[in-house]
Amino acid sequence: MRAVVFERYGEPAEVREVADPTPAEHGVVVRVEATGLCRSDWHGWMGHDPDITLPHVPGHELAGVIEAVGARVTGHRPGDRVTVPFVCACGSCPACAAGDQQVCERQTQPGFTHWGSFAQYVALDHAEVNLVPVPPELSFATAASLGCRFATAFRAVVAQGRAAPGEWVAVHGCGGVGLSAVMIAAASGARVVAVDVSPAALDLARKFGAAECVDASAVADPAQAVRELTGGGAHLSLDALGSPGTCAASVDGLRRRGRHVQVGLLPSPDGTTPVPMTRVIALELELLGSHGMAAHAYPPLLELVRAGVLRPDLLVTSTIALDAAPSALAAMGSAPGQGVTVIEPWA
Numbered sequence: 129m130r131a132v133v134f135e136r137y138g139e140p141a142e143v144r145e146v147a148d149p150t151p152a153e154h155g156v157v158v159r160v161e162a163t164g165l166c167r168s169d170w171h172g173w174m175g176h177d178p179d180i181t182l183p184h185v186p187g188h189e190l191a192g193v194i195e196a197v198g199a200r201v202t203g204h205r206p207g208d209r210v211t212v213p214f215v216c217a218c219g220s221c222p223a224c225a226a227g228d229q230q231v232c233e234r235q236t237q238p239g240f241t242h243w244g245s246f247a248q249y250v251a252l253d254h255a256e257v258n259l260v261p262v263p264p265e266l267s268f269a270t271a272a273s274l275g276c277r278f279a280t281a282f283r284a285v286v287a288q289g290r291a292a293p294g295e296w297v298a299v300h301g302c303g304g305v306g307l308s309a310v311m312i313a314a315a316s317g318a319r320v321v322a323v324d325v326s327p328a329a330l331d332l333a334r335k336f337g338a339a340e341c342v343d344a345s346a347v348a349d350p351a352q353a354v355r356e357l358t359g360g361g362a363h364l365s366l367d368a369l370g371s372p373g374t375c376a377a378s379v380d381g382l383r384r385r386g387r388h389v390q391v392g393l394l395p396s397p398d399g400t401t402p403v404p405m406t407r408v409i410a411l412e413l414e415l416l417g418s419h420g421m422a423a424h425a426y427p428p429l430l431e432l433v434r435a436g437v438l439r440p441d442l443l444v445t446s447t448i449a450l451d452a453a454p455s456a457l458a459a460m461g462s463a464p465g466q467g468v469t470v471i472e473p474w475a
């Protein structure tokens with residue numbers, strides 16, 4: 129099969145022929161019809177993810193058709209349309225037993241712990257726990273965007289963030305996950321303040337339901353701008369980019385007893401970042417993380433997509449072939465781009 133491979137961190141990846149994967153006993157091989165290009169792939173390529181070993185094939189936001197199933201897989205057949213959460217769970221550890229597959233103790237992540245979906249085929253473990261059927265009316269490109277960014281934003285806003293109608297929700301960073309969060313928070317009845325340094329990203333945020341926008345490149349203190357627009361601060365705020373600046377601004381833009389959810393990965397190798405803890409104490413803020421979403425939590429999301437309340441299809445702004453993936457991957461660092469780019473490995 130053809131796949132995007134890199135041999136060294138931060139040096140150009142290339143498209144080449146590699147061996148086709150085979151399914152584990154409990155796993156499947158999926159023919160990849162669409163796979164999203166995500167900033168997490170760029171972090172992996174830059175060497176920020178300790179799970180990656182070289183040479184490596186990135187890609188974790190995929191949808192496709194089951195090509196082969198392992199001997200112990202009974203619930204899925206070749207030909208089934210499927211997607212997966214980017215966190216693939218083991219199904220048997222204490223976290224999985226509690227229903228928290230998104231923080232599984234023995235998780236695998238395609239494109240991080242093993243070769244991913246910037247390829248014509250990808251192997252996925254523990255199929256019974258992780259595969260999500262893709263309804264026929266959902267395109268593969270749209271389904272691919274669910275696995276990481278849209279599902280992550282859904283859990284961050286709805287489950288972890290507990291967004292309620294009438295609340296102010298600030299979203300710092302309006303790339304793929306941020307725009308997803310804007311759309312989901314607006315659909316939840318919240319009033320959304322979108323924050324980004326790109327006017328084009330803010331235009332998209334407005335289109336997807338943001339009531340207010342803050343151009344962080346044009347104001348001295350984005351958090352203060354959020355507090356002014358929201359009459360004292362957001363009830364819920366997300367760092368959807370993942371940087372020391374957006375993390376701190378998200379916490380600083382909250383009102384008393386507000387909730388911050390960290391969604392974007394932090395780029396330093398150890399993931400540590402300064403947080404204004406004085407404000408956390410004085411205002412009794414909550415700090416939360418959000419790490420994907422378990423496969424069993426997808427049905428309510430898919431129902432909102434089917435009903436047209438949520439439109440992840442609108443987030444897909446470009447579709448590229450596998451040959452264009454290496455340069456697009458490299459560009460994610462300096463220009464994360466507007467919306468979601470989807471790679472079609474068979475195009």
Ligand SMILES: [Zn+2]
Nearest residue numbers: 218221224232
């Ligand atoms: Zn587990």
Ligand SMILES: [Zn+2]
Nearest residue numbers: 166168276277
């Ligand atoms: Zn992703």
